[in-house]
Amino acid sequence: MNxxxxxxxxxxxxxxxxxxxPDDGFTERVMQQLPRRYERIALTLRVVGVVLAVVxxxxxxxxxxxxxxxxxxxxSLLTGDWDNTQLHSLLFLITGLTVAGICNLSMQEE
Numbered sequence: 001m002n003x004x005x006x007x008x009x010x011x012x013x014x015x016x017x018x019x020x021x022p023d024d025g026f027t028e029r030v031m032q033q034l035p036r037r038y039e040r041i042a043l044t045l046r047v048v049g050v051v052l053a054v055v056x057x058x059x060x061x062x063x064x065x066x067x068x069x070x071x072x073x074x075x076s077l078l079t080g081d082w083d084n085t086q087l088h089s090l091l092f093l094i095t096g097l098t099v100a101g102i103c104n105l106s107m108q109e110e
Contacts, residue, residue, distance in 0.1 A: 076084040
């Protein structure tokens, strides 16, 4: 006799005598009380990523490059040198961030 055939009467009995218990929102209340593991993991990864990015930025000389970049743009604005490529890149960056911000606001739920 096959093992599956021996379990078949029990499975059939369980299937025939199955009774649904009314939930009345119990499952939803339990799920709301459970810790949100995914959110904690995501927050931890964000914090680690930001700290790592800041450390790398400082370690690789990003502060000096950024200050030089800002001084160059400041002098270009003062002298009216509108052909400066760093000034153009700043305008593209500001435009891109503006578009991203508008898209982010439009995607948020009310």
